Amino acid sequence: SQQGEEDPQALSIQEGENATMNCSYKTSINNLQWYRQNSGRGLVHLILIRSNEREKHSGRLRVTLDTSKKSSSLLITASRAADTASYFCATALGSYIPTFGRGTSLIVHP
Amino acid sequence: GAGVSQTPSNKVTEKGKYVELRCDPISGHTALYWYRQSLGQGPEFLIYFQGTGAADDSGLPNDRFFAVRPEGSVSTLKIQRTERGDSAVYLCASSLDRTSGGRTQYFGPGTRLLVL
Numbered sequence: 081s082q083q084g085e086e087d088p089q090a091l092s093i094q095e096g097e098n099a100t101m102n103c104s105y106k107t108s109i110n111n112l113q114w115y116r117q118n119s120g121r122g123l124v125h126l127i128l129i130r131s132n133e134r135e136k137h138s139g140r141l142r143v144t145l146d147t148s149k150k151s152s153s154l155l156i157t158a159s160r161a162a163d164t165a166s167y168f169c170a171t172a173l174g175s176y177i178p179t180f181g182r183g184t185s186l187i188v189h190p
Numbered sequence: 191g192a193g194v195s196q197t198p199s200n201k202v203t204e205k206g207k208y209v210e211l212r213c214d215p216i217s218g219h220t221a222l223y224w225y226r227q228s229l230g231q232g233p234e235f236l237i238y239f240q241g242t243g244a245a246d247d248s249g250l251p252n253d254r255f256f257a258v259r260p261e262g263s264v265s266t267l268k269i270q271r272t273e274r275g276d277s278a279v280y281l282c283a284s285s286l287d288r289t290s291g292g293r294t295q296y297f298g299p300g301t302r303l304l305v306l
Contacts, residue, residue: 084232113294121279122194122297123281123297125297168232168233177235180232181232182232
């Protein structure tokens with residue numbers, strides 16, 4: 081079963097616009113991670129946010145976490161065509177095994 | 191090596207055959223994971239190794255699937271009597287170790303398995 085569920089399933093925007101993806105999960109977590117995947121191949125780790133953190137930044141990425149609502153969001157600012165990919169959230173509770181959602185497919189049109 | 195590598199990158203086999211998929215983790219990473227990803231889905235956990243031992247194999251779908259990591263580095267995922275439903279991308283990831291709250295996993299490019 082998949083713990084995290086990303087929303088929307090697909091997102092299409094123009095270059096320069098911001099992209100926001102959301103992730104909801106069901107149980108308590110220790111941390112939540114966001115990954116990117118190009119063309120159905122290997123995943124690239126983007127950012128990890130711990131359960132006691134509310135917001136984290138990395139370059140053009142901003143991740144928020146609301147444990148009371150069991151949700152997280154990933155914001156990509158000033159998107160580029162190269163940001164086109166699938167984005168997954170993965171949650172972990174105490175264990176070493178993150179559980180992935182189905183992902184959001186992002187298309188950035190040049 | 192610089193990252194996790196997996197071989198082969200693509201594998202086509204016939205129903206009923208045996209296949210082996212190989213994963214070379216990042217040097218020094220003691221934790222190794224196998225996932226399976228079907229089209230339009232997220233990675234689904236199969237098995238986790240800490241060192242040479244399988245610490246958690248609860249994700250293996252049935253006894254046709256088996257994985258080894260005899261020297262605590264390279265791992266091989268073995269699938270016997272393959273079925274068409276086994277077709278998927280098999281992803282391997284490694285991390286430094288297991289710590290409470292999880293560690294960043296570094297993924298390989300995957301092996302795309304097609305069972306005809």
